[in-house]
Amino acid sequence: MTAQRRVVAEVLDGDHVHLTADEVHTRAVAKLPEISRATVYNTLGELVSLGEVLEVATDKRAKRYDPNAHRPHHHLVCARCGAIRDVHPSGNPLADLPDSERFGFTVSDVEVTYRGLCPDCAAAA
Amino acid sequence: MTAQRRVVAEVLDGDHVHLTADEVHTRAVAKLPEISRATVYNTLGELVSLGEVLEVATDKRAKRYDPNAHRPHHHLVCARCGAIRDVHPSGNPLADLPDSERFGFTVSDVEVTYRGLCPDCAAAA
DNA sequence: GCTTGACTTGGACTCGATCTAAGTGAGGGT
DNA sequence: ACCCTCACTTAGATCGAGTCCAAGTCAAGC
Numbered sequence A, B: 001m002t003a004q005r006r007v008v009a010e011v012l013d014g015d016h017v018h019l020t021a022d023e024v025h026t027r028a029v030a031k032l033p034e035i036s037r038a039t040v041y042n043t044l045g046e047l048v049s050l051g052e053v054l055e056v057a058t059d060k061r062a063k064r065y066d067p068n069a070h071r072p073h074h075h076l077v078c079a080r081c082g083a084i085r086d087v088h089p090s091g092n093p094l095a096d097l098p099d100s101e102r103f104g105f106t107v108s109d110v111e112v113t114y115r116g117l118c119p120d121c122a123a124a125a
Numbered sequence C: 001g002c003t004t005g006a007c008t009t010g011g012a013c014t015c016g017a018t019c020t021a022a023g024t025g026a027g028g029g030t
Numbered sequence D: 001a002c003c004c005t006c007a008c009t010t011a012g013a014t015c016g017a018g019t020c021c022a023a024g025t026c027a028a029g030c
Helices: A003-011 A021-031 A037-050 A119-124 B003-011 B021-031 B037-049 B119-124
Strands: A054-056 A064-066 A074-078 A084-087 A106-117 B054-056 B064-066 B074-078 B084-087 B106-117
Touching: A003 A021, A003 A037, A021 A037, A037 A064, A106 A119, B003 B021, B003 B037, B021 B037, B037 B064, B106 B119
Parallel strands: A074 A106, B074 B106
Antiparallel strands: A054 A064, A074 A084, A106 B106, B054 B064, B074 B084
């Protein structure tokens, strides 16, 4: 546990936090000016393989990192401004995939992304 | 409708077709050697805005283009080899998101990606 | 036969992400 | 104490996907 890793972990703390690697780097630099982008990427990669942080790809631009890895959840994304909220749908979408639609796959996981407009963007439209 | 656009449309034809822009370009070149990458991107972009083709981002690498735009469907992806199948879950995942989990958003769309192992990769594992 | 305008081309460029080679520093062994 | 080692970090190069732009092409209309 080095100072750099602690800083990255600190930046990724809280609910509904979904920062890009670059945003993580910017905030980490504020706390530890000499930290490099490569280290941020390395550390994020380790946190992901440790299962402490999830990668989410809600837009096709930069990946985002979600510290809320311990409670399964899905994402609600504003199509206009990109705001992201964690959501917990009722029911289990995995159960909605009938055997006839599994093509022999061993299905182990499901990702759901809801898209729409956040209240602010809906008001502006 | 130019020769270039016809070629791109021809390449994107069939079920369970999910090519990257680069694969589309490679196949288009086989039919029309002088077609440029920019034109492939332009044409794919137009097909997407016309609603004839869907962009899917099942991995965080290149976008893929799915000509099966007219019947709503979701995707089943092999975590090991990247194979993609179109699937049609029972039920409507949109209905599974209670109002209390919508945070005032106007939710209009939902994307579901199932992940697992395809029969071949499961056998190899 | 010219002009116009839409389409195409190729190359430069952007951006996110990864890789590499060199630098740093804390422990461990002697 | 001293040095060795090895993991970690750094800066910058590189990569890959995608976009941009200036110049080129070509067909339709005047």
